[in-house]
Amino acid sequence: MRRFASPHQPTAPKARHAGGPLTRRRQDAALAVLIVVMQVIAACIVGKSWQAPHPARIALIVVGAAFLLWRRGRPLPVTAGTVVADIAMLTVPPHQSWVPMASLVALYTLATQSERRTSWSAGAAAGLWLALASVLIRPGEILGSLVYFDYAVVAVAVGDSVRNRRAYLAQAEKRALQAERTREEEARRRVREERVRIARDLHDVVTHHITLVNAQAGVARHLMRTDPDKAYQALSHIAETSAAALTELRSTVSLLRQDDDPSPSLQPAPSLDRLNQLLDSFRGGGLGVRLSRDGTHRPATALADLTAYRIIQEALTNAQKHSTTPTADVKLTYTDTTLWISITNPASPHHRGAGTGHGLINMRERAEAASGTLTASLRPDNTFRVYATLPLAPVKDDHS
Known part of the structure; x- marks a missing residue:
């Protein structure tokens, strides 16, 4: 299991007496x-x-x-x-x-x-x-x-x-120092436990239903020409099994959602197409958000698109909690292969709002799962910056 650097590394104790x-x-x-x-x-x-x-x-x-x-x-x-x-x-x-x-x-x-x-x-x-x-x-x-x-x-x-x-x-x-170490260890322990539990649940769901779908698809292909009625019944079973698998997957993945996320039962997976709605919701809560885009817009992979939305959502949530002034800047930069995301807000090392400290860890986990990267740091100009890179979907060749 890959380990991620904590956003708050404990500092070494100062020497009791100055000088040698x-x-x-x-x-x-x-x-x-x-x-x-x-x-x-x-x-x-x-x-x-x-x-x-x-x-x-x-x-x-x-x-x-x-x-x-x-x-x-x-x-x-x-x-x-x-x-x-x-x-x-x-x-x-x-x-x-x-x-x-x-x-x-x-x-x-x-x-x-x-x-x-x-x-x-x-x-x-x-x-x-x-x-x-x-x-x-x-x-x-x-x-x-x-x-x-x-x-x-x-x-x-x-x-x-x-x-x-x-x-x-x-x-x-x-x-x-002990409290800082304990907090970091607790965060890592929770991440590890969550990974193991979700991997076990997803394995059970996917293995069971995909095995049935595979078997039913084989039957349908075999009977397609000799007995179309039975092949149709097999296809119906595939549809039912797939629907059951999606329901269970949705229930399992919903455990990862935050309390303020929409219900996963009927809502489509959020993406950057709904970014303006997301920013408007933060503006309605009193956070002044400015959005800028560079480069030619290109679609990202499905996982990267969802990850980009969630990273911006989490970063703006942190900005609303910890920013010294209620403002934030979101910048999207498109290249041929990569989407660069930058979220900055005014911050101070002496100001920290309420929070568990797990938000940055969750964003790193999401970026890594989508084959991207994420860094977060307090810069010398007293702004906190979340910087992520995510892969874009490959360009399709119309003549292939």
Whole structure:
């Protein structure tokens, strides 16, 4: 069984982190340099005066920022290293309150990559050690020392929130991809089941009745000259059997029809001769349809004629459901051997009306069954185009 490409292929999930390892390392290096610059400037401000910072303070600032180069791969050791560097920096004179940026970035990174228990335990420990070190060094500023614990809690809370957001987006993306795959698989499964069921029904009907017709035709041919009355009876049986076969075939094929198709009992098979009536019905429903023809009109094969009608009908139905504006263009182009059909309508990748998604699959099935082709795609000019090719009937030679 030939498989057809789905009109809505699921897209691959996006990478969670933009860029490769080299790009991330450069980002971390830029962050470390920024922290060094900001903290060196802050260390130069003592009270309301400006003075050169202690060399040990600059060294500890550089060491703490350098730890951040490995924050993505080893967040817990990096957190421990930056906290130790910041605690050591509190012991360097002049003893002043400041923001431990390297430790806060490390705690944020730990919270985005580790379990909640690990990140909150590390954050509480880091905040307590920083606050305790500040209290021991500056006993008279207990309230000011507690701000270090607040810094640590905020850093962990922000990182934990970012981690939850990333997890939610990843799960939503996974569910969307799974739903898309499930929908496509369900559509293919229904097509396969429908093919098998209809093939089985048609086989039963055709085999039984054509076998009887063949046998009765043989009898009629044998008796045509010797016993015309019995031959006439055989021909009558052929007519009855053929009528029964047509009735059963019509009932079987009617299972393929849409709910809005006319009853197959008395209606003739639709063709391009009734195209204007079809377009008028859509115009009456509010869809502005424009029709154009190129080339010399030539009859198509019976199956291709029916297929062309159904493809245009389905494409305009989709246009009425999904088009961003109620307009559509139908173009028929005739060549010596092929009928080219183009149906376009304004569309948008962000706009989709109600539907099952089986319409495009059904049109491809019809075109393939008529020895033709069909493609459907959203073009760069924000128009959706259905493009089909169907064979025309061979030209008859009057002198043959």
